[in-house]
Amino acid sequence: MPNIIFIGADGASHQVAAPTGQSVMEAALGAGVSGIVAECNGAAACATCHCYFDLAYAGCSGEVGEHEDEMLDFAASERTAESRLSCQVRVVAEMEGMTVRVPSAQ
Numbered sequence: 001m002p003n004i005i006f007i008g009a010d011g012a013s014h015q016v017a018a019p020t021g022q023s024v025m026e027a028a029l030g031a032g033v034s035g036i037v038a039e040c041n042g043a044a045a046c047a048t049c050h051c052y053f054d055l056a057y058a059g060c061s062g063e064v065g066e067h068e069d070e071m072l073d074f075a076a077s078e079r080t081a082e083s084r085l086s087c088q089v090r091v092v093a094e095m096e097g098m099t100v101r102v103p104s105a106q
């Protein structure tokens with residue numbers, strides 16, 4: 001289980017031992033990380049699980065899917081190169097030490 005460090009909009013960090021195979025959204029919610037709403041429960045249909053993923057780990061976060069790409073345009077917070085829907089990213093062992101920033105609005 002890799003440790004993923006979630007950083008809230010207030011700057012507080014929360015280290016989570018994330019179970020591989022879960023989505024990053026599921027791992028965050030399971031550990032009580034706040035600021036991720038996940039209204040559609042992982043169906044890539046709400047963009048309320050938007051987070052900023054450390055680009056240094058882009059190789060293990062997988063490609064942005066077509067549907068995810070469209071939904072990211074509806075995210076409440078600014079879309080950047082680091083933007084992902086956390087429900088669409090699977091936890092893998094190579095994510096040890098990865099930082100995920102939670103935006104101020106979902």
Ligand code: FES
Nearest residue numbers: 042044046047087
């Ligand atoms: S939980 Fe709705 S898009 Fe991720």
